[in-house]
Amino acid sequence: MLQISCPYCGVRDEEEFRFGGESHVTRPALDVDDRVWADYLFNRINPKGIAYERWLHSYGCGRWFNVARDTVTHEILAVYLMGAAKPQLSEVTPAREAQPKRVRTSEGSLS
Amino acid sequence: MSRSGAHRVEKGGQLDRARKVSFTFNGRALVGHVGDTLASALLANGISVVSRSFKYHRPRGIFSAGVEEPNALLRVEIDGLAVPLVRATLQPLVEGMVVTSENCFPSVDFDLGRIFDRVHGLLPAGFYNKTFKWPNWHTYEDAVRRMAGLGTLPTGDDKTSFFRHHLRCDVLVVGAGIAGLAAALEASRAGAQVALIEQDGELGGRALHERVQVEGRTAKSWIDAAVSELARAPRVRILKRTLVAGYYDHNVLTALDLSDKEHPDGSVQRFWIIRAREVVLATGAIEQPLVFAHNDRPGIMLAGAMRTYLNRYGVAAGRRAVIATNNDDAYRTAFDLHDAGIEVAAVVDARTNAARNIEEGIQQRGIKVLRSSMVVDTRGSTTLKAVAVDELANDGRSLGANRVWIPCDALAVSSGWNPTVHLYSQAGGKVRYDSSLACILPDNCRQRVRIVGAANAEFAVSSAIASGTHAGREAAAESRPVPRDAGREHRSETNGIRAVRRAPQASAARQWVDLLHDVTTSDIELAVRENFVAVEHLKRYTTNGMAVDQGKTSNLNALAVLSDLTGRGIETLGTTTYRPQFMPVTFGAIAGGATGDLYVPPRHMPAHRWHVRHGAQLDDYGGWKRPACYLRGAETREAAINREVQAVRTALGLFEGSPLGKIEVRGPDAARFLHRIYMNNVTSLQPGKVRYGLMLNENGIVIDDGVFACLSPEHYLVSTTGANAERIAGWLEEWHQCEWPDLDLVLMPVTTQWAVLTLAGAAARTLLQQLPGDIDFSAAAFPHMNYREGQLAGRRARVQRVSFTGELSYEISVPANEAEAFWDELMQRGAQLGIAPIGLEAWLVLRLEKGFLHVGSDTDGTTNPLDLGFGAMVQKKAGDFVGRRSLLRTADQETSRRQFVGLEPVEAGASLVAGAHVISTSPKRSQGFVTSAAFSPTLGRSIGLGLLERGHARIDEIVTVFDEGRTLQARVVKPAFFDPAGERMNG
């Protein structure tokens, strides 16, 4: 069970929070082609290493915020507000466990 | 009177010999002492057979003195509360305890299942997978399931009280042996908040029953001093009889606390969820057995366990013992038995010599040692009679020709101690086999955990104290744990072990590896022949290590046998991953108090008490206890539902719709926000007006429907279906906070603040006009799809003129605490108008007669608004909304999709059933299904709604409806059965 520091309330147990998937996914305009729309709907990075994701403090303040989490060690590397830019972080995953990072195929949806 | 049982020695042990405890075992009345475990009491009474094995039903005796026990899993009943598969080795003896053996019929001494042992050649590994295939598994399933399994579930309600507790600490120490005590002392002295958890009822670990010196004192005096210092320390919490079973992310551990299990007020189990900043694992080690022919007989026991029974419980496992070992440690057993006056027939050592101090001990006592030898076979059935010993060739793989039989009734076995790394592995720690230490070692872990003492192969007392002290200090200082190779110097030791674990096989006699699952070396040989040579494959194919003891005494030996057979070193084979739980944990303990109504508390509507008083048949609808209907006299449910439908159609009905989701949206950008959420136009809605709307997800799928009202240009009221009230409130928040934080508005769910009482029927207006208030209910002033608020019968009221039934209808919201009084007033004033309370079932029939959509019933995870016939509405919408782009995809616009239609049986009297499929005959396949169906009392026939391929183009077509082998013909119609022009609700 993770321990997450809500930027509004402080350190709480994971069971107070709801996971909201990958953050920094830009919603395309209505006139994009099907490929870009499908990429937005379905494709996520799902990295082995640092994931940037959004969480909701559902049994707390009710606010959404961002978390940078190492998916191998489950270490939380940063907590930052909704709308803030991705922090620059270095991998904490030991080198022998990390794999080359997969990059999303469509440039269109990278923010 | 100091003895209970023939095997109790004259003195010694830490029992209260003055206090006796009576219990029964398989109907036999027996006596033990306070301080006994069930296992020690059984041994003291000379009980050799305690169970029958899982597969071959062979007689088995007590094998260990701890968590690793594979044989003595017994059914224990205390005060009428039966628990299956209790480890006799951990269960304190309780007065009046009723103990029975599992897995035997008719008795443990004469078990008919023994036939499986005689035909064991027919039951190799993979037997089930290979045999029960034709025609299929289900042919055999019933019979196999009845024979398989271990233990019998208790029946009736569990009278145990379960509690869940949370604990936070700076340093958690698991295991209160010498190393754990040293760690806890050091961390406590450094000022840390410490929790120390021990599975035993006493602190001290193995030192409690070993004849050792600790820092120049007796073990007892060292332990007493440590315990008393910890007891005085202000920030130390000690939990005894508590088993840490799980280790999860971010240093969360779970533990089952049985310390109150024998509480006078009834059985109590506590489940702890512990969050520790730092963890020190002092979990000790588990002795491993040797592998030889017929090594499963009663009377064969781990060497350490045999001296535990002697030193702690004053029990002699036998009268004449043989000790079989490949290391120095088992000599302690020989010496302790000898010194207690028990005959040691021989020590059989796989090595040529032992450490010098051991050799001296042998000399002093004159114990016979057979060197470079192994026990290779045994005799006996319900008791051990003799063991066969043979010389071992230099390569350790073949035997000499001098087999001798030694009569004995107890055999102690040891192939060294293996660190208990289960929790470390659960934490994500890497473990590896170390060939120089001949055991599994903890290596490194990403979590803040340290592992010390025997759990780190630091077996000597001085090493255990040193490593515990070091870990306690480092943990208190919050320094980061480092991998084994990068850390302090370890004082791991081998006890002089020679890693020969399996006697060379001289015959086809079976050599057991996993006692609990009856896995033998021949099963592993078979697996290897069939190329299941990866450890994970081997485990699943042979089921070695998969029983409830999780292979605590079999995993390492299975690796050793695999290594022998494949010629690969154990260190190259890898290990299986340990997962929670370390020991079985009762489901009830995990659930704690969250069972029954406390698991999902039922929700009651504001006028609940009125409903209960007036014959409401309460059912669960999306977590709410709501009236399905109100029974009058001896009326059936069907009759009540039909009567209620008719009351609404002919007079007046009152329905409580309080679960209806209500969300207020306020702010300058409220309309812009809702315009992006709803499929429908929002910005064009004028104050005082109400509009029906659909919400989609980004994939274009309908997730909810309901009306929204414009209260003022910057103030809207959104209604959701009752089941989705919380989900939609969260959904709107997510869009606002994450996607459009620039929009200036606030969202406020007010679902439970307002009760919703809905009047439906032609007389609704008449009744409302009789009530005092300032709302003009005249048809001209308050048309359909309008919103008004004001005073009504002395209350604040919000009124929406909307209709789910097709009748003239008003949804009246009043403050929730006034609901019951208002309901009562409406019923009294409406009496002369023929008012009736209406349950949800009639309500759904009324909407079905109108063909109104019920999202979640008539739609599924594939239904978009085009399928529902809202294409024109989408066309008229200006601007983007959630899900709009998805509706532009070709696949979303296919007319071959399943579309929303009405269905009517062709034959009079036939009835449709929800869930029935519409099928085409060639090819035979489903084209859709009935989503809602009911008998319409208004129309006098069965009607239904459904999703049907190309449905919109098939109006008037006759289709075949299939349900559980029955078919009927139905006509596809537009989904509007009653008053399709809507004259009644608009009137």
Ligand SMILES: [Zn+2]
């Ligand atoms: Zn918060």
